[in-house]
Amino acid sequence: MVNLGNSKVKVHGTTFNVKAYPSDNYIEAVLIEGKIEFIANNRSAVLNPSEKIILLTENGSISTGLADVEKTSAWKKxxxxxxxxxxxxxxxxxxxxxxxxxxxxxxxxxxxxxxxxxxxxxxxxxxxxxxxxxxxxxxxxxxxxxxxxxxx
The missing domain is CATH 3.55.50.30 (Phage tail protein beta-alpha-beta fold)
Known part of the structure; x- marks a missing residue:
């Protein structure tokens, strides 16, 4: 389990990226492989590979979509x-x-x-x-x- 303040990412044997800087107004999780469950504001969403979820911290709205995994993982290089x-x-x-x-x-x-x-x-x-x-x-x-x- 990765705690992100009021939000959590539950890990199910996987590879993923999370971007959650205190100065940003959002939290983003991108699933590369495996499975994660994103939990925030008494709601949860399960991601499949190549999907992302974004939580706007100001109003709690959540959106999901496809992610460019290559670009998302490029930070490692x-x-x-x-x-x-x-x-x-x-x-x-x-x-x-x-x-x-x-x-x-x-x-x-x-x-x-x-x-x-x-x-x-x-x-x-x-x-x-x-x-x-x-x-x-x-x-x-x-x-x-x-x-x-x-x-x-």
Whole structure:
């Protein structure tokens, strides 16, 4: 049994991934093989291989669907795939990896999206360059933080 605050994942001889960061507003479980039971708010759902379940922590709503198992498991090799993901979510993850503070110069920049692959095994500079190449933003180091600004 994996406890996730008010939610639980009951394991039935299996391989799965759970994403449950306190700063996120959701919990996601993806089943790779075997069987799991996701329990939250006095409800439960059993997942079959290649299925995922998402619990929105703010309102308790639950949705299920098919998962891309290859992309979901890529984190084990240090790779994270994004498809039209908000820059704010990606930056939050990069902050965790590299223990570095990021500051958006404009709120609007946090809503920009990114599609591509970020590799945790590469340097922070490498990953930020990848994001810069696909967006109209740039990253600048200042006073121990990385400032995200609009490209001119």
């Amino acid at each position: 240090g790779k994270y795939y994004y498809s039209n993901e908000k820059l704010s979510s990606i930056i939050e993850q990069i902050q965790r990896w590299y223990d570095t503070e990021f500051i958006f110069n404009e709120d609007e920049l946090s809503h920009f999206t990114f599609t591509g692959v970020v590799n945790r095994e590469k340097s922070i500079e490498y990953n930020l360059k990848i994001i810069e190449l696909t967006n109209k933003i740039k990253f600048e180091s200042k006073d121990g933080a990385i400032i995200i600004t609009r490209k001119e």
